[in-house]
Amino acid sequence: MADQLIKVITKDEAFRAFAVDGTKLVQEAASAHETSRLATVVLGRALLATEILAQATLKGEERLNVKMAGRGPIGQIVTEADTKGAVRGYVSNPTIEPIVNDDNQLNVAGAVGNNGAFQVTKFAPYSNPYIGQSIMVSGEIGDDFTYYLTHSEQIPSVIGVGVTMNPDDTVKAAGGFLVQALPGASDAQLADLNEKLQNMPSLASLLGDKKGPLAILDAILGKENYSKLQAVTIGLAAEPDKEAYAKQLATLPSSEIQAMIDEDGGAEVRGKFSGKRHQFTAHELDIILQDVLKREAEEKEDDSSDSTK
Missing domain, CATH: 3.90.1280.10 (HSP33 redox switch-like)
Known part of the structure; x- marks a missing residue:
């Protein structure tokens, strides 16, 4: 089954949400770029977050380009996506050696860095490009996209992305989500959402139950508490021949x-x-x-x- 992104709105119209299972997408990107274990996680997170951002902010034939320069050893991260589910990207240093934190986990923030710029350029037919900028706040990718949406686009949002690797450096699971508060969201509803986000299982475990993006949405919003708006098949963008x-x-x-x-x-x-x-x-x-x-x-x-x- 192809990778899929699902858009929904809660039945109380307090939130809209996006969830994606991009395991095959990240597997293919890792193979094409011959990325190391750490570079696969970084690139995978960036690809997923960029596709989610595109689905949340673009219309028609528009497309966007994201450049992250956190001044970490992985170098610049560049991604592009459109409204049709096509996404592509690369990192400057695809063979970066492992960097681990105190828990012996891959240190994504240490590879990306958080002392630099985050830039989004939107392209639309027959108009000049729009450039939005913010700063890198953590290097974890999801947090940096969240900060951009909240401060540059003025949209209260939470983006989470994750890539889990197998012992043999292949991709086990890759997915993500975006939740945005709508004007009708109350303080109590926002507090309840925050609690669910804090206590939700890992993305890898959710994607492992074969429900795909729906498992993520169920964990965040609750089963049967949302209505599906659209499903989009996602994949790597075609490259010039x-x-x-x-x-x-x-x-x-x-x-x-x-x-x-x-x-x-x-x-x-x-x-x-x-x-x-x-x-x-x-x-x-x-x-x-x-x-x-x-x-x-x-x-x-x-x-x-x-x-x-």
Whole structure:
């Protein structure tokens, strides 16, 4: 079964919530980027939180980009998502060595850092991008997304994301949730929600009962206390194919392409977001080079013509 995100509203209309089981998504991202155990957890949390944010704040053909720079050893974390369930991302240091806390658990905050910037850029057709910014407050990812929503978007929210690993460094479970208070929420309802969030089981145990996102919603909101609004299938966004990368190579100066042929006998292009590698032989590069040389000659001729007018 494909990974799924579910949107609901409580029957008393006090809260709306989103829950996601993204286990397969994170497994695929870890495989594509060949991430270490710690990098898998960091990237997985970021992908899940970004997809939840997209579903909560975007409409139609809009999409968003999230950049987190907490100045930790994992480097920058970059993710993108749209309203259709497609998400992608990468971390600067995918092979980061394990960092553990006093409980001998992976120290996500220590890897990410909390002394930097959190930026969200929203893109919409026929309009200029909107940029929202806040600070990194913990490096735990979920807390940083929560802070952004509360302070930059002015939406009282709680985001929680988690990735649990198997002993062999494969992904056991990955999921998350977002709960937002609606205008009608009372202080008593807010207090009750906070208590449930404090006492809820781990995301890994909830996802293990095969109910998927519904298990998370049941634990937070209570069974039969909400109405389903929408279900969205989520997955890694499609990456450009080899032909698209060939067109990008064709934008380089001929001298750079010639150097790839002479010095390396070819080239390897790796997509930042997908981790996929595309190999270009010397013959393939030479075909691209001929087109570039022709373009440069035409541009030189145009410049020469303009100078004589």
